[in-house]
Amino acid sequence: MQYRAYGSTDMMVSALGFGAMRLPHHEDGTCNYDKAVPLLRRGIELGINFIDSAWGYLRGTSEVAVGMAIKGYDREKIYLSTKAPVDTEGQAKADNWWKMLEECLKRLDTDRIDFMHFHNIAWDRFKNWVAVPGGALEAAYRALDQGIIRHLCFSSHDTPENIRKLIDTGEFSGMLVQYNLLDRTNEEVIVYAHSKGMGVEVMGPVGGGRLGVPSPEIQRMIPEGIKSTPEIALRFVLANPNVSVALSGMNEIRQIEENVATASREEPLSPEELAQIRAALDQMQCLAELYCTGCEYCMPCPNGVDVPENFRLMNYHRIYGLTEYARREYAKLGQRKDPQGELRPAWAAACKECGRCESKCPQNIPIIEQLKEVHETLREAG
Numbered sequence: 001m002q003y004r005a006y007g008s009t010d011m012m013v014s015a016l017g018f019g020a021m022r023l024p025h026h027e028d029g030t031c032n033y034d035k036a037v038p039l040l041r042r043g044i045e046l047g048i049n050f051i052d053s054a055w056g057y058l059r060g061t062s063e064v065a066v067g068m069a070i071k072g073y074d075r076e077k078i079y080l081s082t083k084a085p086v087d088t089e090g091q092a093k094a095d096n097w098w099k100m101l102e103e104c105l106k107r108l109d110t111d112r113i114d115f116m117h118f119h120n121i122a123w124d125r126f127k128n129w130v131a132v133p134g135g136a137l138e139a140a141y142r143a144l145d146q147g148i149i150r151h152l153c154f155s156s157h158d159t160p161e162n163i164r165k166l167i168d169t170g171e172f173s174g175m176l177v178q179y180n181l182l183d184r185t186n187e188e189v190i191v192y193a194h195s196k197g198m199g200v201e202v203m204g205p206v207g208g209g210r211l212g213v214p215s216p217e218i219q220r221m222i223p224e225g226i227k228s229t230p231e232i233a234l235r236f237v238l239a240n241p242n243v244s245v246a247l248s249g250m251n252e253i254r255q256i257e258e259n260v261a262t263a264s265r266e267e268p269l270s271p272e273e274l275a276q277i278r279a280a281l282d283q284m285q286c287l288a289e290l291y292c293t294g295c296e297y298c299m300p301c302p303n304g305v306d307v308p309e310n311f312r313l314m315n316y317h318r319i320y321g322l323t324e325y326a327r328r329e330y331a332k333l334g335q336r337k338d339p340q341g342e343l344r345p346a347w348a349a350a351c352k353e354c355g356r357c358e359s360k361c362p363q364n365i366p367i368i369e370q371l372k373e374v375h376e377t378l379r380e381a382g
């Protein structure tokens with residue numbers, strides 16, 4: 001296993017972190033401890049020392065599983081990371097956040113959390129709810145003072161511009177953001193965070209499952225020695241020297257062992273391989289945008305069709321070769337529920353050919369015709 005410095009802290013974390021969000025679970029969504037704990041322990045035995053959970057994962061039972069799994073190991077050698085939400089103004093109050101923090105400690109059965117995150121924070125929430133008198137930041141300061149948390153971090157799906165604002169507050173030792181072969185939106189902000197001495201945790205190194213399925217197009221990017229699409233996806237993330245730890249939500253022994261082997265390579269990708277992949281990705285991105293930039297000017301459709309989403313899935317098939325994933329997701333578009341719980345399919349087949357969208361598309365895409373093609377191509381799994 002390779003170990004990397006977590007920003008300017010004195011902690012060396014395993015390049016592969018164990019994301020505890022997809023642990024084996026029962027039908028009611030709670031963790032199956034009998035299956036989950038041995039998996040976590042196998043990861044630890046293979047050198048993983050960074051385990052990431054959250055208040056909400058598996059209805060609160062993910063943290064319990066992590067607490068059970070680390071029993072018997074030297075606590076000094078394992079870094080526990082978790083997150084508590086600030087999704088509402090109430091949750092972001094200091095008292096409430098403190099209570100959640102106490103509950104996290106109880107579930108993890110520990111007296112300190114090494115990396116505590118504001119979960120999925122947006123700049124507006126931080127500014128208006130968290131960093132105000134009586135807000136959760138005050139509770140975090142108190143916990144830092146008392147040694148209950150060692151480092152304050154955040155996770156975010158906000159825009160790179162807003163993530164940069166969060167970094168510039170200087171309040172955080174680290175951050176957790178999305179970054180993978182298919183989504184390099186945060187690449188610059190990752191460089192920026194690293195330059196500021198922050199640790200960088202990456203979620204979704206295999207694209208939230210999208211890259212977990214075979215893609216000949218992606219595997220072809222490095223002709224030599226690539227066994228699978230997940231392998232190249234993880235190697236790509238680990239080849240970024242600004243990344244401290246790539247979190248993978250693992251739920252099978254085989255997957256853990258394969259990922260550990262990948263994260264144990266001294267050089268995840270050679271400079272030539274990386275250059276080759278980047279060139280291929282740039283080309284793929286250009287091709288994807290030729291079809292549809294995702295600008296959404298064509299929306300909303302009076303019949304509920306999510307035009308850009310249909311085209312995005314089609315691009316996964318025709319450009320990235322992720323056909324299996326595209327078909328699976330397309331089937332779900334056919335079952336989409338509106339906020340009232342009514343089934344309102346958003347897939348291409350729901351198009352009534354009214355033509356209202358076509359004149360709004362700056363790319364002049366023949367939307368009606370292309371939607372037919374989408375349905376023809378992706379419907380098989382539906």
Ligand code: SF4
Nearest residue numbers: 301351352354355357
């Ligand atoms: S042509 Fe089809 S996709 Fe476009 S607005 Fe009409 S129903 Fe919606």
Ligand code: SF4
Nearest residue numbers: 292293295296298361
């Ligand atoms: S307007 Fe055209 S380019 Fe923009 S999302 Fe719709 S189809 Fe895609």
